[in-house]
Amino acid sequence: MFGSGMKVARRHRAPTWRWNDGWHGLARRVPSPNFGVRPAGAVIDLAVVHSISLPPGRYGSDAIERLFTNRLDPQAHASFAGLAGLQVSAHFVIRRDGQLLQFVPLQGRAWHAGVSHWRGRDNCNDHSIGIELEGLEGRTFSAVQYRRLAQLLRQVSRVLPLREVVGHEHVAPGRKHDPGPGFDAARLRRRLRGSGLALAWPAR
Numbered sequence: 001m002f003g004s005g006m007k008v009a010r011r012h013r014a015p016t017w018r019w020n021d022g023w024h025g026l027a028r029r030v031p032s033p034n035f036g037v038r039p040a041g042a043v044i045d046l047a048v049v050h051s052i053s054l055p056p057g058r059y060g061s062d063a064i065e066r067l068f069t070n071r072l073d074p075q076a077h078a079s080f081a082g083l084a085g086l087q088v089s090a091h092f093v094i095r096r097d098g099q100l101l102q103f104v105p106l107q108g109r110a111w112h113a114g115v116s117h118w119r120g121r122d123n124c125n126d127h128s129i130g131i132e133l134e135g136l137e138g139r140t141f142s143a144v145q146y147r148r149l150a151q152l153l154r155q156v157s158r159v160l161p162l163r164e165v166v167g168h169e170h171v172a173p174g175r176k177h178d179p180g181p182g183f184d185a186a187r188l189r190r191r192l193r194g195s196g197l198a199l200a201w202p203a204r
């Protein structure tokens, strides 16, 4: 409680960033060639949350950005062999320490969801933003990753009509399992309260 009886103003972060042609002003830019043009009239109202780590379960290397920019050496680790020639990307990666990387501008159609379907629409890449959390499906994510994710979703919502946040596992059930059961949707839901964004995960 505050003794003065005055309503304490909510602290707002100074607006030290802005969007520049679909690029987040504070993200580290790692431009990927792996994106296309969205269909005419596409309404970008979906955010798809993923998890990725290369090698799986190992954090902090530059392998993810190498993968998304077609520079990953398939011989560098046994687990990379199956990734040779793969052309994939996401708009954003949030590292374990909260660092934000951006690979594709918001208006670009990043290649993250693959064969997918959600609420009557196929090809979720057409109308979504893809956000990768550095992590491993089944394991947990760091506190700062939830903070950064919620902040990013709110920031994207300023410039796009986002309505719903889903997991890759929801739009490609059976084929994909990320971010997986270690993802604390309740925690993200609390952080998104009042944002108008719905979460696909069932409320607990």
Ligand SMILES: [Zn+2]
Pocket: 049, 050, 051, 112, 168, 176, 178
């Ligand atoms: Zn995924």
